[in-house]
Amino acid sequence: GALVVAFFGKVSASRRAILMLVVSAAAFPVLLTVATRPVMYNGIRHFVFVTPALALLGGLSAAWAFEFLRRQHKAFQAAALAATLAGFAVPISTFATLHPYEYTYYNNFVGGVQGAEKQFMLDYWGLAFKQAAAELDEYVEEHRRSMPQGRKYRVAVCGPHRAAAAELGPRYETTYDTRDADFALMLDEFYCAKIPAPVIVKIERDQVVYARVYDVRGRSFPSVFAAGQ
Numbered sequence: 670g671a672l673v674v675a676f677f678g679k680v681s682a683s684r685r686a687i688l689m690l691v692v693s694a695a696a697f698p699v700l701l702t703v704a705t706r707p708v709m710y711n712g713i714r715h716f717v718f719v720t721p722a723l724a725l726l727g728g729l730s731a732a733w734a735f736e737f738l739r740r741q742h743k744a745f746q747a748a749a750l751a752a753t754l755a756g757f758a759v760p761i762s763t764f765a766t767l768h769p770y771e772y773t774y775y776n777n778f779v780g781g782v783q784g785a786e787k788q789f790m791l792d793y794w795g796l797a798f799k800q801a802a803a804e805l806d807e808y809v810e811e812h813r814r815s816m817p818q819g820r821k822y823r824v825a826v827c828g829p830h831r832a833a834a835a836e837l838g839p840r841y842e843t844t845y846d847t848r849d850a851d852f853a854l855m856l857d858e859f860y861c862a863k864i865p866a867p868v869i870v871k872i873e874r875d876q877v878v879y880a881r882v883y884d885v886r887g888r889s890f891p892s893v894f895a896a897g898q
Contacts, residue, residue, distance in 0.1 A: 699716060773792055773874075791879065801836075808869050824854050825893050826843045827856055828855065847885070853890075862891075
């Protein structure tokens with residue numbers, strides 16, 4: 670819409686230049702990335718600088734829509750309001766489903782997190798480790814008598830180690846070494862191994878697994894990383 674106004678609308682030269690600048694600021698970085706497909710990690714953080722331009726375009730669109738609807742019949746206004754509320758309801762519902770991992774959201778063009786799971790990393794910061802650690806604590810308490818005594822529990826980790834150590838707390842020792850590990854805390858990402866051991870904790874959102882905890886006592890496995898990683 671801003672481009673149409675910039676090229677074909679009856680606006681001053683300065684306003685036309687401003688509109689073209691805002692559209693370019695919002696679109697060019699994204700289009701360049703789509704065209705060149707550079708190697709980059711996932712997440713909106715790579716495009717944070719385009720959000721002010723997108724906000725400006727959104728404000729312009731909202732102002733235009735408001736002026737347009739003000740001249741329409743009340744029934745049309747009511748229908749437009751209902752459509753707007755429905756448009757807000759879809760992502761809000763998705764965010765509620767994903768909470769507290771809203772940053773892993775992907776829209777329906779890619780199929781939501783279920784579609785994005787096979788193409789992108791989701792919980793790359795390991796936020797699911799917080800819930801996984803809490804549920805591991807519950808498991809340890811329930812099975813305290815069969816747990817090792819007099820030492821910290823060893824947890825082999827695939828994912829951000831600092832996040833894992835912070836969430837697990839002082840009763841656990843995090844390591845990359847799979848030997849003599851009691852548990853394995855793994856993000857469900859392409860670079861993490863799938864271990865042939867009982868899964869005692871599984872963190873899921875919208876039928877997508879974010880993290881698992883395995884009980885690996887008495888079992889050996891070569892690495893926390895998938896083959897080739």
